[in-house]
Amino acid sequence: MRYETLEYKKYDEVMYRYEHSSGLNCIVIPKKGYYKKYATFSTQYGSVDNKFIIPGESETTKVPDGIAHFLEHKLFEQKDGSVMDKFAALGSRPNAFTSFNQTAYLFSCTDLFKENFGLLLNFVQNPFITEESVEKEKGIIGQEINMYRDDPGWRVTFNLLDAFYEKHPVKKDIAGSIESISKITRDTLYKCYETFYHPSNMVITVVGDVDCEAVFEQVEQSIEAKENHGEIKRIYPEEGVGLHKAYVEQNMPVSTPLFYMGFKDENYKLSGTELIRYELAVKLLISMLIGRSSELYGQLYEKGLINSSFETDFSIEKSYAYSMLGGESVDPEAVKDCFIREIKKQRNDGLRADTFERLLKASKGRYLRMMNSVESISRSFINLYFKGITMFDYLEVYDTMSFDYINEVFDKHFDVDRMALSVVKELKDR
Structure with missing residues (x-):
């Protein structure tokens, strides 16, 4: 298996990079003797990406605010049960987050790295979304939206973003609004998944005392072979140089x-x-x-x-x-x-x-x-x-x-x- 070795002798660090045939990059930063291992599977897809042109298409797709965060929630539900429970059974600590520009799924562990890593690779690539589960999730995320709406620290932050921007979606809550998530459907979620969770728009990082070749081999065996579908054209509204509000x-x-x-x-x-x-x-x-x-x-x-x-x-x-x-x-x-x-x-x-x-x-x-x-x-x-x-x-x-x-x-x-x-x-x- 061919991979790139990048040495940074000034800092006594090394990084290994492997590119899968699908365009996915996998990065390993070894930390010999470290007790904890940390792995992340991330996509360049966040809350601001609500207007885009899908590769191979010419028409613009507009989706409801909050859909990237909604999709993060849904990936943890699998046909055979909760992914969180599976990680817990392996003794690891899983997590995920959605920001303005990315969504990441991760875990840390001290033992059973291969098993935990396999679980991470599997569930991120295999969404199981039903209309019934989407409607149920709207209630759960709606409670989360209401909680943040009542959080002074959250509001003072987004109020400043609203002062900066009149149109840019960075001013909107990452989870969306009660109104916007009500418009989310199973089909829209799958459309966003197929667009932004293509391996060529993603990266895997592993940090810890691991064998890079074993990690790359596991990625090679686990990642679905897909053609690189090209760059996603993300569309953001034009903003003036001035403030929306002072x-x-x-x-x-x-x-x-x-x-x-x-x-x-x-x-x-x-x-x-x-x-x-x-x-x-x-x-x-x-x-x-x-x-x-x-x-x-x-x-x-x-x-x-x-x-x-x-x-x-x-x-x-x-x-x-x-x-x-x-x-x-x-x-x-x-x-x-x-x-x-x-x-x-x-x-x-x-x-x-x-x-x-x-x-x-x-x-x-x-x-x-x-x-x-x-x-x-x-x-x-x-x-x-x-x-x-x-x-x-x-x-x-x-x-x-x-x-x-x-x-x-x-x-x-x-x-x-x-x-x-x-x-x-x-x-x-x-």
């Missing part, structure tokens, strides 16, 4: 107001190394401006305007990009005003190169430490793989990051005209 407020039962502020970024039309270079630069800039070691963070904390719940993130995908910063605050507007003043101050005075170098080194150290966790390796690898890169490429970007580039990205991302604020606070009695 401010969103919702009243919910919270003891302290929750908030997220952030920037809608129009610089997402990047690929490969350039994409992750931009991502890393924005994350470093956020740390420089308002990270836990920054002067502004200390000032806000001392004034009681933020607390340890404060967190930050930046997301960049093929059709959108945005930053999010927030947590609990007695006065979210004041935090936003302070942040804007800090941005203007740094533009006027100039960013500090020594701060950049210190935070770059610390960030790379954290990334390298992540390489000691099979779960972290697997999750990071999947997310980057569908962007056309690997986690080892990400490490290389650290070594080429420059202060000049940081300044360039500072001017691009932190545009206060594209800054929005989402707040959830208690409704006061009148």
